[in-house]
Amino acid sequence: MTELLYLKDAYLSEVWVNVLAIEGKKVLTEKTIFSPKTHEQIGDIGLFDGIPLLGVLKQGEEIWHMLDRKPRLNIGEQALLKLNWKKRYQTLRLHTALHMLAQIFKREFKKYADILTIDETGAHLEFNEEIDVMTINKVLMLANEMILKGSELEPFIDELTGKKAINIGYLPKFECDGLFVKDIKEIGAISFSGEDFKSGKFIITINVESVK
Structure with missing residues (x-):
């Protein structure tokens, strides 16, 4: 079972790990900082002992690192994991x-x-009904006002469900196993990028301001 360090600290960007198994360009370690791709989040990339990491693959309780080439490592040796922080931070904010x-x-x-x-174009909310531009703009205004004031986020385990939950400011709590910023100030200004209809869904696309 791979220890998922990103669930404990989404800001951890570098760590030494022990190699447990190697299958060609796939490597298994006892822990990882790299998060796999989900429908809500883009998977992490970075470097695995200096080799470009293309992504990670979840197989059961294990996370395998998919490398650009075969590593010059042996089982039992240590490897340095380095996260592409810019991409991770963008994902946290979105x-x-x-x-x-x-x-x-x-x-x-x-x-x-x-x-x-x-995805690579931004973040998307899908609805079963069309939403007018005035309502969308009001929501963005309220969100950006909250961001300017700031609010620290502290995920917790819901006593009723036993699942990870979180509160954002005055908004109702919700359950999510994903990764979040420490304070909503870090999100920066949210902008409306467009709307679309696809497969019966009304899709709103948003983005956040770029950071240096």
């Missing part, structure tokens, strides 16, 4: 922004986003 917007749509306008996704 993922937090998505949930924040979804909760504002729900609380203030009774509009329910049933699917949240992130």
